[in-house]
Amino acid sequence: MIVVVAALKGGVGKTTTSVYLAAVAWSSRRPVTLIDADAQASAAEWIEQADAEPLDAVTVVEAPTTRLLTRALGRIAPDEVGIVDSPPGNERMLEAAMSVADCVVIPTRVGGVETARAEAVFDLVPRKTPAGLVICSARTYTRDYQDAMAGWREAQVPVWGSIPERVTIAAGPDAYLAPDGLDSYRSVWRRALRSVREA
Numbered sequence: 001m002i003v004v005v006a007a008l009k010g011g012v013g014k015t016t017t018s019v020y021l022a023a024v025a026w027s028s029r030r031p032v033t034l035i036d037a038d039a040q041a042s043a044a045e046w047i048e049q050a051d052a053e054p055l056d057a058v059t060v061v062e063a064p065t066t067r068l069l070t071r072a073l074g075r076i077a078p079d080e081v082g083i084v085d086s087p088p089g090n091e092r093m094l095e096a097a098m099s100v101a102d103c104v105v106i107p108t109r110v111g112g113v114e115t116a117r118a119e120a121v122f123d124l125v126p127r128k129t130p131a132g133l134v135i136c137s138a139r140t141y142t143r144d145y146q147d148a149m150a151g152w153r154e155a156q157v158p159v160w161g162s163i164p165e166r167v168t169i170a171a172g173p174d175a176y177l178a179p180d181g182l183d184s185y186r187s188v189w190r191r192a193l194r195s196v197r198e199a
């Protein structure tokens with residue numbers, strides 16, 4: 001199963017989402033490979049630095065070009081989970097990954113411009129491939145968040161989950177995975193699995 005974490009915008013939460021989803025996917029005891037398609041290799045570094053399960057059980061493949069990405073995707077076995085962390089602003093790589101994806105997870109944030117950027121990513125997803133939004137670093141208690149959620153609902157855009165804004169999640173590789181981050185991403189993972197089953 002191939003899950004592509006896709007956004008055109010930088011700094012929305014692609015790497016954080018990819019790493020947490022890899023951790024959560026591993027709990028289902030399927031082998032997990034994280035394909036890091038971003039030349040910055042921040043997901044690869046994060047996972048390589050981990051010295052405890054689940055992250056140290058995740059295989060990392062660095063694939064910073066479309067050619068390497070396509071090759072890495074071709075090597076994901078049917079019983080395996082492959083999660084792609086993508087670079088910002090690279091439509092070509094996103095399209096290459098999405099063409100073989102079982103589902104697409106689109107991290108975004110609350111805010112006017114963000115909405116248009118996330119919609120642009122939905123437009124790149126192949127028609128039959130399920131896709132859903134993850135609202136990253138969400139201030140769920142704010143009016144802005146409530147309004148944004150209402151807007152997505154009205155536009156009938158699937159929201160697979162919201163991840164609360166937490167310093168423990170922002171700590172990235174410098175701290176261990178935050179329990180509430182894992183809980184939130186676990187529910188995103190379940191939604192993604194369900195969407196694949198129903199596709």
Ligand SMILES: Nc1ncnc2c1ncn2[C@@H]1O[C@H](COP(=O)(O)OP(=O)(O)OP(=O)(O)O)[C@@H](O)[C@H]1O
Nearest residue numbers: 010011012013014015016088137164165166169170
């Ligand atoms: N739930 C959260 N709470 C607080 N901070 C968060 C949360 N999720 C992500 N962040 C922070 O937001 C910043 C951007 O996240 P991340 O690096 O995952 O985004 P990205 O889309 O991969 O960025 P880039 O485009 O640079 O690759 C990081 O500093 C990260 O720690």
Ligand SMILES: [Mg+2]
Nearest residue numbers: 014015038042
């Ligand atoms: Mg990143």
